[in-house]
Amino acid sequence: MLTLKTITDNTQAVIIKLAKKHFDAKDIITEVVKVDEKRKSIQILLDRNFYKLKKMSKSVGQLIIKRGQEEEVKLIRKQVVHLKEDNKKLESEMKKAENKITELLYQIPNLPSDQVPVGKYSKDNVIEKREGQIPFLSSNALPHWELAKKYDLIDFELGVKITGSGFPVYKQKGAQLQRALINFFLDNARKADYIEIQPPYMINxxxxxxxxxxxDKEGQMYHYEMDELYLIPTAEVPLTNIYRNIILDEKDLPIKNTAYSACFRREAGSYGKDVRGLNRLHQFDKVEIVRIDTPDHSYESLQEMVSYVQTLIGKLELPWRLLRLCGGDMSFTSALTFDFEVYSAAQKRWLEVSSVSNFESYQANRLKCRYRGKDKKIHLCHTLNGSALALPRIVAALIENNQTSVGIKIPKALTPYTQFDFIP
Structure with missing residues (x-):
């Protein structure tokens, strides 16, 4: 969340910046400032009362030493009792004000970076780069959901029977391809100096x-009420929370972690052709990369992460493009996001396979994730994450783009992991 100081010191600038995300912040920012002023006035009263109590305690001590001042001592002690009662009420009001401020801050999105393009819809995103040849397929080429059935790779109907729509069952070479991609992504991450973590799939x-x-996204998460736990939407959540309430040392930054996990999303409101087959699932596999960094270095880290994801897609021989997201298409928590899309030749459309984001200090402030700098002072970290990569649409593009009249080719970089180079 935004720091209170950011809002109170730059109120109008914050409102203007959030408008870039198409978030009307005027009312909620005004309320934050109003509640903070109340909190400050309560603090002034408390400070005065504590000062009075300190003076009274000193006076009582002096009067007791003098003797014969019992009545005056009694009077002061009564005043002390009243002041302490007042303080309890003030402390209660202070707690309510602080809780209200936190509640309001949770509802305010992160400020977009100056690099974020103006715009509201995906059409307003900026194409930064594009590489790879779009394959030419025959007129009878099949989309991945038909290929999955033809080659017995994925059973969508069986998934509906066992759980529901959006929970596919991978079979035979389809299951092997999944495992191969997971290991391929993890091995590449380790070679790029990311430390592998195996996190829990449920969080508090x-x-x-x-x-x-x-x-912000409560309606999109699967919630187990009895134990007040949530299934993770991405490994970003447990990986980043490793550093909640931690003070790191600047010399240990950046921290680079990676994890494979199943991911769970309700995807409420999704429908139509965009959800066919693997395009949008409730459970899917993904390898995530996360960095914890200093503010001075975090945007360099972001570029390194973008370059790393680019190499992965290149090794898989998929045509891709890189988008810099506009304000209206960004997530609630991100300051700057780059999306990678691969081209699905049978569907004739671009599919998002990775988002790489810098959250600056927004998550770190919520997490109290901090570091001790060379100046010996405590500072908020910057947090970053990226999909490296999400499997479903990668699989969709791989089997569609590499289909032939006699089978499906496997990219050369992946064959050591699949142990086959062709699905006949």
Missing amino acids: ARSAYGTGQLP
């Missing part, structure tokens, strides 16, 4: 608040 509410899934 504090973790979800820490990375910004709550309260």
